[in-house]
Amino acid sequence: MKYLKSIIFIGLCLVQFNALAHSEISGDLNHEKHKAEKLLWHMANAIGGKHRLLSIYSERIVSHGSRFEPEQAAGPGHAPVPVANYTQVHRRDFTTDRFRIEWENDILYPWTIARTHAEIINGKFGAVFGFDTFIPPAPEFSPMFSTRMAMRIKQHLMSSPAYLIHHAFANRQGLRYEGKVNFKGRKNFVISMIGLHERIKVYIDAHTHLPSKTETLEDDPVYGDTLLEVLFEDWRRVEYIKAPFHVRFRFNDAIINNEIRTEISFNEPLQDELFEVPETLTKPFEPEQFAWGDRSSQMFARMLAMGVPIDFDQSNPQTAQLFPVSDNVFHIVGGTHNSLIVEMENYLIVIDPVLYSQRSNTIIGMAAQIWPEKPIRYVVATHFHNDHIGGIRSYAAIGATLVVADSAKHNLSAILQAPHTVYPDSLAINPRKTTIETIPYQGELELTDGSNSVRIISVPNVHSEDILVAYLPNQATVFMSDVYNPGLPIPLPAQFDNWAINFYDAIIPLGLTIEQFAGGHGLPGPTPFQLFEDTVNASR
Structure with missing residues (x-):
C-alpha cells in the first residue's frame, strides 16, 4: 500500500509539473502574440490608423523602375546585369481577390524588345492580355499559370504596406513577435505573419513605427534558402495615409528591382470589367503550382523580367x-x-x-x-x-x-x-x-x-x-x-x-x-x- 501511495504521489507531481510547464509555454506564446499585435497596432496608427486602413477597398499605384539580374553576368561574382526598364499601373481590389497590372516593359537583355501587356487575377483565375515574352507566335491572350498568380500576389503583399496590414489583421492568429534588431543603424522591432504559405517578417522602426522592410525566405535553384527583402523608403502622405514612394527588392543581397512610385491613390471606384477573365482563358487552379510560385517567386519574376516565360511547369x-x-x-x-x-x-x-x-x-x-x-x-x-x-x-x-x-x-x-x-x-x-x-x-x-x-x-x-x-x-x-x-x-x-x-x-x-x-x-x-x-x- 505504501508503495502504491508513492507511485500515486509521483504521478500527481508529474501531472502538476506538466500542467505548469504547459501553462508557462502557453503564457509565453500568448505574451509574444500580444506583443506582435501591439506592434501591428502601432504600425497601423503610424501609417494612418487601423480604421482608416481597414476601410480601404482599393489601391492604385503608378510606378516605373529597373530590373537587374545577378546570374546573367559575364562571370560569377560580376555586377548584376540591367535587364529591363518598366512602367506599370497596379490596381488592387481589397474586398475581393482581384488584381490588374498594366505593363510597358522595355527588355534590355538578352534581347532588346518592348512588350506591352496586362495581367489580371480574379480569384483563382488569371489571364495575360497582350505580348509579355520574346517568343512568337505567342498568343495575344493566354491563361495565367498558378505559379505566376502566386508570384504577383506575393509581390504585392510584401510591397504594399496598406495591403499587408489588411492581411495581418485578417490573419491575427498567425502573428508572432520575433525580437528586436538594428537595421540600417536604427532599432527595429520584428513581427512575422503567415503569407500565402511561407512566413513574412516585418521590420518596424522603433521611432517612427513605420515598416522599414518585409522579408521572407525563398527557395532558389542556385542560391538555395534565399532572403527576399522589400525595402521601403521616401514615405509621403496620401490624403490620410502614409505610403512609400521608393521600393526596392533585394534578393541574396543584390538589388534586383528598383521601383519609383509616382502616384498612389486609395478607394478609387473599380469597374468590374477591369478584372474580367473570359471563360475561354480560364485555366484550372493548381494548388501545388501556386505553392511553388509562392516559395520561388523571384525565380519566375526574374526570368519573366527578361521576357523568358518559365512560369509553366517544365518538369512535365x-x-x-x-x-x-x-x-x-x-x-x-x-x-x-x-x-x-x-x-x-x-x-x-x-x-x-x-x-x-x-x-x-x-x-x-x-x-x-x-x-x-x-x-x-x-x-x-x-x-x-x-x-x-x-x-x-x-x-x-x-x-x-x-x-x-x-x-x-x-x-x-x-x-x-x-x-x-x-x-x-x-x-x-x-x-x-x-x-x-x-x-x-x-x-x-x-x-x-x-x-x-x-x-x-x-x-x-x-x-x-x-x-x-x-x-x-x-x-x-x-x-x-x-x-x-x-x-x-x-x-x-x-x-x-x-x-x-x-x-x-x-x-x-x-x-x-x-x-x-x-x-x-x-x-x-x-x-x-x-x-x-x-x-x-x-x-x-
Whole structure:
C-alpha cells in the first residue's frame, strides 16, 4: 500500500509539473502574440490608423523602375546585369481577390524588345492580355499559370504596406513577435505573419513605427534558402495615409528591382470589367503550382523580367521530348530550354542541367526508363548562368561527376553547399560527396568509352567567361547554349551576333569537322552547321 501511495504521489507531481510547464509555454506564446499585435497596432496608427486602413477597398499605384539580374553576368561574382526598364499601373481590389497590372516593359537583355501587356487575377483565375515574352507566335491572350498568380500576389503583399496590414489583421492568429534588431543603424522591432504559405517578417522602426522592410525566405535553384527583402523608403502622405514612394527588392543581397512610385491613390471606384477573365482563358487552379510560385517567386519574376516565360511547369514529361541526333545521341527539347543526352557503352552523359531540380528529375527518370542499365555518369554545365546550371544538384544527388569550367568551380561549390530547407531537394534529403571535374580556360576534357567520345572544350566568349561546348566527333555535331539558337523565330539584337561571331572565331581554328549544330534553345534536333556559318557571315 505504501508503495502504491508513492507511485500515486509521483504521478500527481508529474501531472502538476506538466500542467505548469504547459501553462508557462502557453503564457509565453500568448505574451509574444500580444506583443506582435501591439506592434501591428502601432504600425497601423503610424501609417494612418487601423480604421482608416481597414476601410480601404482599393489601391492604385503608378510606378516605373529597373530590373537587374545577378546570374546573367559575364562571370560569377560580376555586377548584376540591367535587364529591363518598366512602367506599370497596379490596381488592387481589397474586398475581393482581384488584381490588374498594366505593363510597358522595355527588355534590355538578352534581347532588346518592348512588350506591352496586362495581367489580371480574379480569384483563382488569371489571364495575360497582350505580348509579355520574346517568343512568337505567342498568343495575344493566354491563361495565367498558378505559379505566376502566386508570384504577383506575393509581390504585392510584401510591397504594399496598406495591403499587408489588411492581411495581418485578417490573419491575427498567425502573428508572432520575433525580437528586436538594428537595421540600417536604427532599432527595429520584428513581427512575422503567415503569407500565402511561407512566413513574412516585418521590420518596424522603433521611432517612427513605420515598416522599414518585409522579408521572407525563398527557395532558389542556385542560391538555395534565399532572403527576399522589400525595402521601403521616401514615405509621403496620401490624403490620410502614409505610403512609400521608393521600393526596392533585394534578393541574396543584390538589388534586383528598383521601383519609383509616382502616384498612389486609395478607394478609387473599380469597374468590374477591369478584372474580367473570359471563360475561354480560364485555366484550372493548381494548388501545388501556386505553392511553388509562392516559395520561388523571384525565380519566375526574374526570368519573366527578361521576357523568358518559365512560369509553366517544365518538369512535365511533355516538355522533355527526345529528338534523335544519331543512334546514340538525343536532343532533349521542350519548353524554353534544351539539353543533350549521349549514350556511351556503359553510361550516359547529359549536357546542360537546365532550369531547376524538378526538370532534372524528369530527365533522370526518363533516362532510367530508356536505359535502365546505364547510369548518368557525367553532367556538363555549358556555363554558370542560373537557367543553365539550376538543375545540377539533382545529378549530384545520383552520384554523377559534374563538369564545369575552372572559373565556375567556386560558384558550383556554393550551389552544392547551399542549404535547401524551404523546399528540400534530392541532394538535401540524401547528401553525398560530389566529384567535380574542371576544364581550364581554352582547355579540353575528353569523355570516351573507346569507340564513342565527347570532347568538352572551353572557348572564349563575351556572353560568359566560362563557356563550354560539347563536340561529338563521330556525329560531327556540336552542342552549345545561348551563343547561337538555331531557328529561334525572333530578330536578335547585335549582342547575339557578337556572341555567335565570338564562338565561330574560336571554334574554327580548332580544325574540327562539324556538320550539325544542336542548341540549348531553338529548334529540336540538329540543324546544318552551314546555316550557322551563313548567319555569322551575314552578321559581320
